[in-house]
Amino acid sequence: MSDRKPTINDVAREAGVSKRTVSRVLNGSGSVGEKTRAEIQEVIARLNFSPDKQARGLASSRSYLLGLIYDNPDALYIDQVQRGVLDLCTQKGYELVVHPCQYKAADMVEDCLQFIRRSQIDGVIILPPVSESRDLAMALREAGHHYVRMASVDFDDHASIVVSDDRAAVREMARYFLSLGHTEIAMITGPMGYHSSNERLLGFKDSLAEQGVILDESRIVEGQNTYDSGLASARKLLNLPNRPTAIFANNDEMAAAVLRVARTLDIDVPTELSVAGFDDNMLASRIMPSLTTIQRPVRAMATLAAEKIIQAIEQTGKDVNSDDFLVKPHLIIRESAAPLKAR
C-alpha cells in the first residue's frame, strides 16, 4: 500500500474534476454543483485527505498557526488559557504555537515580531502582563498583524481585547469583607507597574471608601505576586502596632504566604484574621484553611480571545465582534475569611 500522503491532485483525479474545484469545496469559496461537491467530499473522506498546511499557507500567505505570547510565572493560568484557546483552534483548523518571552527585555518587541514573521503566525493572543505593553501593541498594529490582548483594563479597541472586570470583582470582595464586620482592612498589592495591580487596588480602596471605611496607606503594601514577596508583606502587616483583621492579597500565591506567616505568629485564620486572594488557583482549594478568593473565567476568556482573533483573520465580512469583550470574575467563598470572633 502506498503510504504517501494524499494530495489535492489525488482527490481531483479520483473524483474526475480539477484541482480548482476541490480547492473550492475545501475553502467553501466559489460555487460548486451539489452533486460534484458531494462526490468530492466522499473522495476526501475515503482517501482520508487533509490539506497540507504549509502548501496552503505558502499559497495564501497564511499559516493556520496562532501564537500565544506571555511572560507569566503562573503555570495554572497559562494552562487554562492554552486549553481555552485550543477549544476553538482545533475546531477551526488552527494550531497553537507557544511563545514565552521576557516582558522586561529590551528586545521583547523585536523578538515577538520575529516570532510572528518567521513562522508566518496568523495572529497572536497576548497575556498579561505582556498585554499591557503599549509598544508591542503598536508595533503589531503597524506591522499589520492580528492580535488580541487579554487584560484587566480596557485600553484598546474592543475588537482586539478581552477584558476581565477586576474592578467589579474586587468591589464584591470589599463588600464581603465589610459584611463580615471588618473595618481594619489591609491589602497586599501586585507590582504597581502593572495596570491590573492598580485596578485591583483602586477598586478595593474605592469600594471601601464608599462604605465609609478607609484603607490606610500604612496598610497598603506592595508585593510582587510571588510567594516570597507575600511572606515579607505579610510580616510587615501583621507586625503593625494596629494589626489589621482582614487582608486582601492581589493573588492566591501571596494569600497563601499570609496564611503561613499568620501560623508562625500564632494568629488563627479565620477567627483572628481573615484572608482572601485572587485567581482561584489550585492552591486555593487545597491549602488549609482554604482560600476565599476571586475566580476569573480564564478558559472562557481565552476561548473568546481565540474567537475574536480567528474572526479578524478570516474577515468574515461583517465587522469583527467588538461588543463581546468583557467577562466578569466572581467571588468564591471558602474558609479563610469569616466574621471577627467575639471576644
Place this chain on the structure above:
Amino acid sequence: MSDRKPTINDVAREAGVSKRTVSRVLNGSGSVGEKTRAEIQEVIARLNFSPDKQARGLASSRSYLLGLIYDNPDALYIDQVQRGVLDLCTQKGYELVVHPCQYKAADMVEDCLQFIRRSQIDGVIILPPVSESRDLAMALREAGHHYVRMASVDFDDHASIVVSDDRAAVREMARYFLSLGHTEIAMITGPMGYHSSNERLLGFKDSLAEQGVILDESRIVEGQNTYDSGLASARKLLNLPNRPTAIFANNDEMAAAVLRVARTLDIDVPTELSVAGFDDNMLASRIMPSLTTIQRPVRAMATLAAEKIIQAIEQTGKDVNSDDFLVKPHLIIRESAAPLKAR
C-alpha cells in the same frame, strides 16, 4: 518604504549570485567560496532576511515545528516541560506546537497522527501517561515520524526515550521513612493502569522489604492522582484499625489531600503521622506543613528530549545520542515527615 518581507530572490539579486548559492549558505550545504559566502551573509544581515518557514518546509518537507503531545492534568508539570523544550527550540530555530489529547479516547492515535500530518510536524515529544501508549509509539514509528517519549520506565530504544528513574527515587524515600523509625507504612498509589504507578509502588515496596518491612496489602490503596481520590484514599487508610504512621502518596496532589484528612481527624502531621508526596509541585512548599517529596528535574528532562528529537530530525550523521537518556529525581526533605513522637 517597501515593507515586503525580503525573499531569497532579493538576497540573490542584491548579492549578484543565484538563489542556489544563497540557499547553500543558508543550509550550510555544498561548498561556497569564502568571499561569496561573506558577501551573501552581509546582504542577509543588511536586509534582515530570514527564510520563510512555510516555503522552506514545503520544499524540503519539513516544518521546523515540534509538537508536544499530552493529556496531563498537572499544569505545573506541563509548564515546566514547555519551557524546557523551548529552551532548545528557540536556539535551534524550531517552534513548539501544543497538542493536548484524550489518552483514553478511541481515536487518540488517529488524532495525533492527523495533528502531525496536517501541520507537517517534524517530531513530537510525548508526555506521560500518553507516552505509555504502545499503540501510539508503534503507529508513529510505522508512519515514519520522529518522536521522543518521556517516561518513568525504560520501554523503548534509548534514542527515542527520556526516562526518569522513579524506582531509584522511591527507594530513597523508603529508606528515609525507615531512617525516621517508621514501620507501619502505607501507600496511596496512582492509577494502576499506568506504568509509572507500578514502578513507584514496586520500588517502594521492594525497598521496604529489603529492610525487612512489609508493605501490607491492606495498606496499599489505589488513587487516581487527583485531590479528590486522595481524600477518599486517605480516609480509608486513616480509619484502619491499625493506623499507619507514615503515608507515601504517588503525587503531591494526593499527599495534600492526606494532610487535609489528617487535620479533620485531628491527627497531627508530622508528630503523629508522616506524609510524603511525589513531584515537588508548587503546592509542596506552600502547604502547611510543607511536603517532603521527590523532585524530578522536569525542565532538564524536557530539554534533553528536545535535543534528542532535533538530533534525530537533523540526522547529524553520527548516530543519535542514545546514551544520555536517564535522569535521576531526588528527595526533598521538608516538614511533613519526621520521626515518631515518643509517647
Place this chain on the structure above:
DNA sequence: GTGAAAGCGCTAACAT
C-alpha cells in the same frame, strides 16, 4: 564553486 530549472501542494486570477 556555481547556476538553471523543476517542483513541493496548494490558492487564485482569469478564462470558458
Place this chain on the structure above:
DNA sequence: ATGTTAGCGCTTTCAC
C-alpha cells in the same frame, strides 16, 4: 459551475 495556468519562497537534481 468548472477548468487552466501561474505562482507562493524555498530546496534540490543535474549540468557547467
